[in-house]
Amino acid sequence: xxxxxxxxxxxxxxxxxxxxxxxxxxxxxxxxxxxxxxxxxxxxxxxxxxxxxxxxxxxxxxxxxxxxxxxxxxxxxxxxxxxxxxxxxxxxxxxxxxxxxxxxxxxxxxxxxxxxxxxxxxxxxxxxxxxxxxxxxxxxxxxxxxxxxxxxxxxxxxxxxxxxxxxxxxxxxxxxxxxxxxxxxxxxxxxxxxxxxxxxxxxxxxxxxxxxxxxxxxxxxxxxxxxxxxxxxxxxxxxxxxxxxxxxxxxxxxxxxx
Amino acid sequence: xxxxxxxxxxxxxxxxxxxxxxxxxxxxxxxxxxxxxxxxxxxxxxxxxxxxxxxxxxxxxxxxxxxxxxxxxxxxxxxxxxxxxxxxxxxxxxxxxxxxxxxxxxxxxxxxxxxxxxxxxxxxxxxxxxxxxxxxxxxxxxxxxxxxxxxxxxxxxxxxxxxxxxxxxxxxxxxxxxxxxxxxxxxxxxxxxxxxxxxxxxxxxxxxxxxxxxxxxxxxxxxxxxxxxxxxxxxxxxxxxxxxxxxxxxxxx
Numbered sequence: 201x202x203x204x205x206x207x208x209x210x211x212x213x214x215x216x217x218x219x220x221x222x223x224x225x226x227x228x229x230x231x232x233x234x235x236x237x238x239x240x241x242x243x244x245x246x247x248x249x250x251x252x253x254x255x256x257x258x259x260x261x262x263x264x265x266x267x268x269x270x271x272x273x274x275x276x277x278x279x280x281x282x283x284x285x286x287x288x289x290x291x292x293x294x295x296x297x298x299x300x301x302x303x304x305x306x307x308x309x310x311x312x313x314x315x316x317x318x319x320x321x322x323x324x325x326x327x328x329x330x331x332x333x334x335x336x337x338x339x340x341x342x343x344x345x346x347x348x349x350x351x352x353x354x355x356x357x358x359x360x361x362x363x364x365x366x367x368x369x370x371x372x373x374x375x376x377x378x379x380x381x382x383x384x385x386x387x388x389x390x391x392x393x394x395x396x397x398x399x400x401x402x403x404x405x406x407x408x409x410x411x412x413x414x415x416x417x418x419x420x421x422x423x424x425x426x427x428x429x430x431x432x433x434x435x436x437x438x439x440x441x442x443x444x445x446x447x448x449x450x451x452x453x454x455x456x457x458x
Numbered sequence: 459x460x461x462x463x464x465x466x467x468x469x470x471x472x473x474x475x476x477x478x479x480x481x482x483x484x485x486x487x488x489x490x491x492x493x494x495x496x497x498x499x500x501x502x503x504x505x506x507x508x509x510x511x512x513x514x515x516x517x518x519x520x521x522x523x524x525x526x527x528x529x530x531x532x533x534x535x536x537x538x539x540x541x542x543x544x545x546x547x548x549x550x551x552x553x554x555x556x557x558x559x560x561x562x563x564x565x566x567x568x569x570x571x572x573x574x575x576x577x578x579x580x581x582x583x584x585x586x587x588x589x590x591x592x593x594x595x596x597x598x599x600x601x602x603x604x605x606x607x608x609x610x611x612x613x614x615x616x617x618x619x620x621x622x623x624x625x626x627x628x629x630x631x632x633x634x635x636x637x638x639x640x641x642x643x644x645x646x647x648x649x650x651x652x653x654x655x656x657x658x659x660x661x662x663x664x665x666x667x668x669x670x671x672x673x674x675x676x677x678x679x680x681x682x683x684x685x686x687x688x689x690x691x692x693x694x695x696x697x698x699x700x701x702x703x704x705x706x707x708x709x710x711x
Contacts, residue, residue, distance in 0.1 A: 238615065327671060357538045361532075363608075365505075365506065366529075366553045366554065368524070368553045377538070380540050383540075457541075457542075457582075
């Protein structure tokens with residue numbers, strides 16, 4: 201996974217090469233929009249995007265402000281969704297009967313395109329935080345639930361047998377073996393769940409909201425501020441990568457034995 | 459154990475009329491063709507299977523999984539990947555709530571004896587198969603159980619590693635003389651380690667031979683490989699085992 205230190209044929213670190221390629225593309229993009237100004241409506245202009253990005257972060261603070269609400273909503277829905285998902289998963293692992301009972305209902309709910317629930321959530325929770333948290337929660341919850349159940353099922357039966365012969369109680373076996381065995385799989389679910397929480401929040405904001413990056417994005421697109429749209433997309437890409445990086449780091453720390 | 463029988467739910471009869479007494483401090487091996495029910499015997503003694511017919515007593519009481527006077531070891535090392543060697547070796551004592559300081563001291567000694575000094579903090583993924591099974595051996599001996607049940611503990615290892623570990627087991631055992639019931643399909647291993655070798659027939663498993671091994675102790679499993687007396691015993695027991703494979707019942711004292 202560690203690709204940052206790979207040297208290229210000319211002895212340059214790989215990130216230098218990436219930067220060069222990206223700069224070349226931006227230059228080409230800039231040059232095309234200078235030559236053909238009508239293109240700007242469709243693809244924006246790198247210099248304009250950069251200015252919008254800078255102003256949004258450090259001058260008028262609009263990106264920061266909208267970003268704050270989106271991130272807050274993402275974190276809250278991720279937190280609620282993953283705690284609920286893990287707890288439900290643990291319950292299912294402890295009582296397979298409960299799982300058999302709920303499974304068809306959950307499968308039906310989970311196969312529903314979640315965006316289709318957005319109008320209902322808006323009706324129930326209003327234009328503020330509530331509706332986007334509800335939508336993002338409905339995505340995160342199922343992902344984390346699935347991975348928790350799968351992780352707990354993947355426990356090595358020998359590990360359980362050995363613990364039984366040693367004299368561990370079912371509770372101890374659950375805490376010290378089943379749960380720990382499930383951690384890597386749960387983490388994969390958490391990483392995915394975080395990304396889906398962001399997706400749910402942004403999606404909900406695009407449909408209808410009073411603040412947040414999704415709302416800002418759809419407003420900017422509505423007034424043909426393409427530079428602005430790209431600046432928001434850039435911020436989202438950076439946020440998404442940062443979240444992914446953070447989760448990977450936490451995972452690497454917690455699961456050193458993997 | 460007396461007149462033990464066991465039929466699995468699929469209708470496979472694994473054992474019929476199996477009776478065996480093991481004295482405290484005795485090292486007894488059960489050998490037999492694959493599928494003869496030797497692991498079933500062990501699991502009945504371990505309390506992992508319920509006794510269907512006949513009677514099993516460990517000491518004076520019925521078997522039960524989790525008894526503190528019994529330690530169980532399997533063919534697969536069964537180390538917990540999230541624990542390092544030392545934590546794995548201490549796992550049994552940790553669950554049994556033995557004194558932490560005593561256990562740590564004992565485990566560190568054992569890890570050194572099985573040749574893992576310097577690997578106390580290594581995770582299983584960093585160890586070879588042989589090394590992992592050494593940790594498992596340390597974990598088994600770390601527990602103060604007077605009865606050890608071993609289900610082909612070296613069955614998954616290559617021939618050389620197997621010899622080295624058998625030698626280690628022998629040394630550990632010679633020191634404490636715990637009661638061992640050892641399951642294996644390796645006759646040489648059984649003879650080299652045991653006081654008595656039980657030969658089982660094909661399914662449904664019965665005892666077809668019960669052979670005391672009169673090799674002097676302390677032994678060296680590796681030195682025995684070159685000992686003519688050892689090979690003589692081996693040849694004798696092998697001929698019995700061959701009969702087992704052909705499934706001709708014979709009476710042997």
